[in-house]
Amino acid sequence: MSSKLSTVFAGISMKSPVMSASGTFGFGLEYSDFVPLQALGAVVVKGTTLAPRAGNTGHRIAETPSGMLNSVGLENPGVDEVIKHILPQLVPYETPVIVNISASTVEEYGLLANKLSRAPIAALEINISCPNVKQGGMVFGVEEESAAAVVASVKQNTDKPIITKLSPNVTDIASMARAVEQAGTDAISLINTLQGMVIDIHSWRPVLGNVMGGLSGPAVKPVAVRMVYQVAQAVSVPIIGMGGITTADDAVEFFLAGASAVAVGTANFANPRAILDITQGLEDYLSMKGLDHVSQLVGQVKL
Amino acid sequence: MAKYQEGALILSHEMIAPALRKLVLYAPQMATTATAGQFIHLAVGDDSHLLRRPLSIADADSSRKTLTIIYKIAGKGTKQLATRQKGESIDCMGPLGQAFTLQGEHPLLVGGGIGIAPLLLLAKSLCPRPSEVLMGGRSAEDMIWPALFESICEKLHVTTDDGTAGVKGVNVELLPDLLSKGKFDMIYTCGPKPMMAAVAQLAKEFHIPCQVSLEEYMACGIGACLSCTCAKTNGGRAKICTEGPVFWSTEVFD
Ligand SMILES: Cc1cc2nc3c(=O)[nH]c(=O)nc-3n(C[C@H](O)[C@H](O)[C@H](O)COP(=O)(O)OP(=O)(O)OC[C@H]3O[C@@H](n4cnc5c(N)ncnc54)[C@H](O)[C@@H]3O)c2cc1C
Ligand SMILES: Cc1cc2nc3c(=O)[nH]c(=O)nc-3n(C[C@H](O)[C@H](O)[C@H](O)COP(=O)(O)O)c2cc1C
Ligand code: FES
Numbered sequence A: 001m002s003s004k005l006s007t008v009f010a011g012i013s014m015k016s017p018v019m020s021a022s023g024t025f026g027f028g029l030e031y032s033d034f035v036p037l038q039a040l041g042a043v044v045v046k047g048t049t050l051a052p053r054a055g056n057t058g059h060r061i062a063e064t065p066s067g068m069l070n071s072v073g074l075e076n077p078g079v080d081e082v083i084k085h086i087l088p089q090l091v092p093y094e095t096p097v098i099v100n101i102s103a104s105t106v107e108e109y110g111l112l113a114n115k116l117s118r119a120p121i122a123a124l125e126i127n128i129s130c131p132n133v134k135q136g137g138m139v140f141g142v143e144e145e146s147a148a149a150v151v152a153s154v155k156q157n158t159d160k161p162i163i164t165k166l167s168p169n170v171t172d173i174a175s176m177a178r179a180v181e182q183a184g185t186d187a188i189s190l191i192n193t194l195q196g197m198v199i200d201i202h203s204w205r206p207v208l209g210n211v212m213g214g215l216s217g218p219a220v221k222p223v224a225v226r227m228v229y230q231v232a233q234a235v236s237v238p239i240i241g242m243g244g245i246t247t248a249d250d251a252v253e254f255f256l257a258g259a260s261a262v263a264v265g266t267a268n269f270a271n272p273r274a275i276l277d278i279t280q281g282l283e284d285y286l287s288m289k290g291l292d293h294v295s296q297l298v299g300q301v302k303l
Numbered sequence B: 001m002a003k004y005q006e007g008a009l010i011l012s013h014e015m016i017a018p019a020l021r022k023l024v025l026y027a028p029q030m031a032t033t034a035t036a037g038q039f040i041h042l043a044v045g046d047d048s049h050l051l052r053r054p055l056s057i058a059d060a061d062s063s064r065k066t067l068t069i070i071y072k073i074a075g076k077g078t079k080q081l082a083t084r085q086k087g088e089s090i091d092c093m094g095p096l097g098q099a100f101t102l103q104g105e106h107p108l109l110v111g112g113g114i115g116i117a118p119l120l121l122l123a124k125s126l127c128p129r130p131s132e133v134l135m136g137g138r139s140a141e142d143m144i145w146p147a148l149f150e151s152i153c154e155k156l157h158v159t160t161d162d163g164t165a166g167v168k169g170v171n172v173e174l175l176p177d178l179l180s181k182g183k184f185d186m187i188y189t190c191g192p193k194p195m196m197a198a199v200a201q202l203a204k205e206f207h208i209p210c211q212v213s214l215e216e217y218m219a220c221g222i223g224a225c226l227s228c229t230c231a232k233t234n235g236g237r238a239k240i241c242t243e244g245p246v247f248w249s250t251e252v253f254d
Helices: A079-093 A106-116 A138-142 A144-156 A173-182 A218-234 A248-257 A274-288 B028-033 B076-081 B113-126 B145-149 B171-180 B193-205
Strands: A007-009 A012-014 A018-020 A043-048 A061-064 A067-070 A097-101 A123-127 A162-165 A187-190 A194-197 A212-216 A239-241 A261-264 B004-017 B020-026 B039-042 B053-056 B059-061 B066-072 B089-096 B107-112 B132-137 B155-160 B186-190 B210-213 B229-231 B237-239 B246-248
Touching (some): A018 A043, A018 A274, A043 A079, A067 A218, A079 A097, A097 A106, A106 A123, A123 A144, A144 A173, A173 A218, A187 A218, A218 A239, A218 A248, A239 A248, A248 A261, A248 A274, A261 A274, B004 B066, B028 B059, B028 B066, B028 B089, B053 B066, B053 B076, B066 B113, B107 B171, B107 B193, B113 B145, B113 B186, B132 B145, B132 B171, B155 B171, B186 B193, B193 B210
Parallel strands (some): A043 A097, A162 A187, A187 A239, A239 A261, B107 B132, B107 B186, B132 B155, B186 B210
Antiparallel strands (some): A061 A067, A067 A212, B004 B020, B020 B066, B039 B053, B039 B089, B059 B066, B210 B246, B229 B237
16 A cells, blocks of 8 residues: 555554445455455444443345435344454455444443453544434434533543544534543544435335435535535544445545545445455546645545 | 356346246356355346346256356346346346255155245255155146256156146145155255145154254345344244255244
């Protein structure tokens, strides 16, 4: 990977600023037949909770125009299993691993951070924005005080950099960003999925077992770019931009809006090599524009 | 087992019944490693369908390096797939999932509707064992299967809902009688879930081991997104795309 792309994000050295989005890339290992994990900026793994979770019943995905809904409901083996059996397998790849955490109480977030603080990982991403769990989840992501309390609780329990992932399902994303910055987050990632619903017109039933789900993919990209732009204006911590990134051109938009790194989610399903293709495309774009480093794009949108 | 992403060349793409298509792909890496019960995850080829579609491998020919897929036009994605022409290339991931376990002296294969497709490669792989196939469909129009099974199984039993081919009724109605003759020592089934549940139930009553092939909507196809998991009878969960689609019936049906 060229030095044009090497990035230090929230203190984490990365070969490139292009990483996977939580929940779309498993623990990375699942993709290792298709993508050399060493080539990723970071592997952001599936949302992890204190106890194992079975997730939602019924269909969990539905394709929508230029996007998809999901209602996985945070199925995961629980943090102890992740620490004991999964994270060690990622060590040989020498790629920063970021663990995405979710909980239903402020204390649980702290406990999770504590357990993970000795694991071989680069950072924690706090998911206060998952729309698919009834308890907790997004409630934290839509109220400034509780979001700040979660960040503070995680901060107290770890020395690792913390990234707070924001929900787009709010009226004022900028004040939410300011609240988590004040609470001590080292970085912000956005956007998580937008709440949506699809109805089968033959059965008259919702397609998803959980009735509603989170929208992702190209359909959400303009919303995501707008929110990254607004948050970049409001805070000084670095931003990981995501939402519908499918090509290097999409990624460039996020950098221009103010993101210092990007994550790729739904696009991995369409093309398991998406992150590699985007990384290569980004390098080509920089060369074409005669730029020496990707950081020269960050926040450079001209008004 | 290695998984590949390869641009597979369409060698032929034909209509075999009004809503059924047979697709033959030149896919050297996948064709030489695929086994019965596995599937490929293919991009239907336009930007508006960003998710791939999982389709079973109905035949794999390692000398010609081809894979055969038989699919039903079920909705938007398969409708789009049906427009793809000979000479074009299709982006495929595969071979994916766990295969059927080949065992027994007298296997019985029970298929319903499009679920009969993966049983073709299974029957071929079970040869020279004398397998029998019990298949059910809606009507003669989509009962294109008997000719395809002729040379690869010992005996065929056919039912249709409307009686236009074979015995009128559903295939599982014939099952108790077939099983009580007592010579089957392995059952494989693929088709609608209620049918597979009924087959699993009878297999249990007759103490015959049984494998089922499950379906669920899939995004990644490789165990990363958890779109496709199902409950196991032991209380755990399994990813249908990587731990399945083939399971022992007792793992997933009570
Ligand atoms: C392991 C496996 C093997 C399969 N093998 C075959 C086969 O050999 N031949 C065949 O005709 N069909 C097979 N299917 C079913 C096939 O994948 C669906 O019919 C197809 O995806 C429907 O897509 P669509 O866009 O036409 O329908 P739509 O209903 O428009 O699909 C919308 C979405 O639902 C998903 N979907 C809809 N129905 C199914 C289903 N039954 N299973 C999985 N996903 C579904 C699609 O992938 C897509 O994401 C298999 C499914 C699985 C899981
Ligand atoms: C199937 C699926 C599962 C997801 N699971 C998680 C999760 O566990 N934690 C989380 O913070 N975000 C999760 N997300 C959200 C993504 O990380 C990402 O924020 C969102 O999908 C937008 O990016 P995209 O359009 O590139 O997919 C999930 C998304 C999808 C599609
Ligand atoms: S389809 Fe993604 S885990 Fe099975």
